[in-house]
Amino acid sequence: MLSFLTARQTGVHDPDRLRRAESTRRALSLELNHDRDVERIHGNGVNSIDIEVIERRYMLSGGSDGVIVIYDLENTSKKSHYTCKAVCTVGRSSHYVHKFSVETVQWYPYDTGMFLSSSFDKTMKVWDTETLKPAEVFQFEGNVYCHHMSPIARKHSLIAVGTTDPKVQLCDLKSGSRIHVLQGHRGEVLSVRWSTRYEHILATAGTDSRVRVWDVRRASGSLFSLDQHNGDESRTSSETVNTAHDGRVNGLCFSHDGLYLISTGTDNRMRLWNSATGQNTLVNYGKVTNESRKGVKFTVSRGCGPELVFVPCGSSVAVYSLHTGELVTMLRGHYNNVDCCEFHPDYQELYSGGKDCNILAWVPVLRQPDIEDEGVGCTRGGARDAVNPAFEDAWSSDED
């Protein structure tokens, strides 16, 4: 740390280096912290969470009971212990609440005054954060599994919506109407994602085991569909032509720079694709348990040395190195399946929501005191033990 600092001071390293090193260290040392709690509001599983990009202060969460909660993540109390409070809630008592499970929630990328939610009650709502009333309601024929709005788009304000209908719907916030459909899937669409690099590029995944990449300016069809075997004829049987997975594909995520696309499927695999060519990079992540019938929301770190991917894996969150496929750690804390997780790029914190109604905050462990201040460390350790007797062993004397 000190060497990094001096190097940064003397200008030996480029400016990003220290930041990257530290954030990587922090991201690697995530653990369930006693000092950080998230208020329990949801009485049912948490399906989706999203942290807004303007201040990175407010977190949106949608639960299976249709409740939407906004949390304040900022700790302004200057105490180490902090419970993320719910700022406002669209509870069951609200007139506008979703009737059924909220599947996806997303902030409007440019302003916290608006957010979107889609639900199994076949609607997608555009909410005004101030009044907590829907400004717009889009009605669909089937359950809405997911929606996504491009985080970088400046020329359009399209929302891609995946429903039980194989056609991907495009809704325009400007006109407040569904303006387009993208045809090509043969099953329910479980996940849609806009590219984080090109604003017109959209990736969609469905129960037909395919992942399609679209350019929404092109009317004729998808650009290509991802093929897990990279067109290798010898390994391709007629059924598995151009399939990304062997089961349902229920999770999609672009890396932060938009160069890579990650997909997860119910074949318990995770695959990394080159988003430009659609080539399978054949990174082996091993088994990523995934039995969800709905979409799974997972996330990729930002600003770390080797980028990390956080993916729900049963009742824990698996942390993989993005490019090597190495399993870094498993974050165990939930008592039931984890459905979603979101990475906070500024503080390198991870928030995860699962069916056990909890939203857990995974906070980096503080750096251990260095060798120089050993004495201080000892006293602090002793103090800590004195504070918390539960950490002490309690061997009774008769066991000698």
Add this chain to the structure above:
Amino acid sequence: MDQKKRDRLSELVEELTTSGEPQLNQVKMKEVKKICKLSSDYINHYYHLIMTQLNQDHAEIRLSAFQMATELFSRSHHFRVLLVTNLQEFLELTVETDVEQPLPPPKEVARKLKTHAIQTVQAWQATYGEAYKKLALGYHFLKQVKKVDFQDVEARTLAERKRQEEKRQRLEKIYNEKFEKAKQEMEEMAAEMEESLTQMNSCMALLVPDTFDLFSVEPTVGSERLTFYSGPERDASIWDEQPCCSKDLSRGADGRMTEATKDEEDEDSAVEEDDTDAADKVTFIRNTGLMSHSYRLDLSISTDLKVKETEENEAVLNTMRDLHRLITTRYLPMVQSWIQIFTKVGVEEQLMRQAISLKKALEKALRKHRDLNVDYKKRQRKVIKAGDDDDDDDDFEEVPEKEGYEPHIPEHLRPEYGLDPLPSTSTSVAKSNPSEPLVRAVAPPVASTLTRLKKKLRDEEQDPTSAAATLRILKERLSSAPSTSKPICNVGQDQEEKNDCMGVSKDAAAPTVSRSEQTEEKEKAPIIPFGVDLYYWGEEQPIAGKIIKYTSQHQFWVPHEVEEEVENEDLSAQMKSRHITFAGCFQPVEHKCKALMPNGSLCERQDRVKCPFHGLIIPRDELGRPVNLEDAARLGKEEMKRREEQPDWWDPEFMKEIEAATGEDLGSSKTYGKGKGKKRKHHNLTDLKQTTNTSRLRLEKKVFNKSSMRRIAEVMNKMDKKKHEKFANQFNYALK
């Protein structure tokens, strides 16, 4: 880390978890703890061992492992960290958080494990919840998601609680009904019981004029020792305190003595009022003639009464016996059942007290009855006959008694045996006029009691089951033996007449001798059923065995030789002879099966060839072992064969347990088969396969076994075909 200790730890964990006990062995656990205390490496190892055991599909193993985990959880921080990081799995394996992973059988143990685990998690949360975040999360998970009610762990689900409530209500209703019934019954019966009690008491009073009220006191007060002290402190209250019997006794039974005492008392008090002096003593002696002021009176009253049934008290005793029986068989159980019901329902005190007092009264009556030691006569059941008794009297046939018979009955006992007194009119009657008709009218009753007795006797004699009847038969037989002369004579004359017919010459000169000879011969002669040969006995048979042949079948045209008789030798022989199948003499079986039976005795069956239980009867020695070697070998082989066909339910372990409990050999120790069933690893655990071996499964095994299915299919096919055979000549069915 010491390898040896590590191995020891593994061994201990294995032993402890597979013990199958509901509680851990403290000694072993202490050793485990001692090892774990040494270093956290051991704790790591221990943790892994525990988790492995928790994953076993056996609730008993899991329970033990869970108990071991709790032991260390409260002691080691390191262990807590390890366990809490993997609390999900731990809860899944102990609290059944995952629906798809139910706790393994046996059920009761699993239930116990679950409640235990829930309680423990709560306790952990209380002590360590703050320090270990995941523990708190787990607790909240259980509480909010799984809706575990930590306060009411026992009745977990709502439905269960409801069910229990319903059951309770139903029981209450039943009890209430019972109570109502009992109450009503009691109301009806109480009066009746009181009445019979009074009756019983008065019966007893009649039997034993209980002036001393002996039975009101405890029977231990057999001999009362009374000590009178002529002291000033003695006053009337002492008298009152004395048991009443003594009072009554001293007052009533020994009046003179009492008077004397009274006198003395008066005197005494007078004397005491004055100065006590030697002179006074002298005067006292002079006045009373008593040497001392104080004297003792010992009275012994025998309470072991013996009431004998006599003619006088017969009626009373009968009533009493009836009452006694009524009380023991009917009233007492009834009252007891009432009390039971009342205690169950929790009824008001009044009824309860009434029932209890009733019971006490009944018991007291019974005790009194026992104390009386009533010596009942052997009671014969009276059979009520159709028709009047008086008619029976007339028809009654009294057989004269034979003198000199029944020498073993002493004279003074005769009335007891229900016999007439010895001055025997019967013998004289028998002697004086043997030829007179034996039917004799009953003499007119001299005394009413005597007639009654006789009548009773007669009644009893009518009953073939009674002793008197047997006696009578005995009497008749014995008396008839010497005096058979007349009836036998008659028979003999008949015989003679018959003999005349048969052409046997009769010796008239010595009739008695010939008669006796005849009887002897007659006894020798066999008795055979009547037959054709007897019919033709001693006759020439003209037609027997002759067959008339009709050679022509025509109606009118008859050939020349009209009738031809053919003598059939066989037939004629048949007419005169008789076939007697000689089956041989009956030879009683003298041998016994003598096979050794499970209870150690030998089989007592006396079959001729084959014992239905032990097969062919072969010579055996005293211990039931076959004498011949080849027999022994054959039996051994059969035994083995039978053993191999042991049914499934035959569980040697279970049998062994039973044997250990009862101490009887049920044959579990014998090994059989060819080591087919491999030895179970852990004997202490409940066998899970046992529980799967249900009657249903066994039936399924039979019903759904392949060959039987095939057989049934064949039969069904055949039936199907038969249906079509009817139309076999039609082309579409013929083609099938």
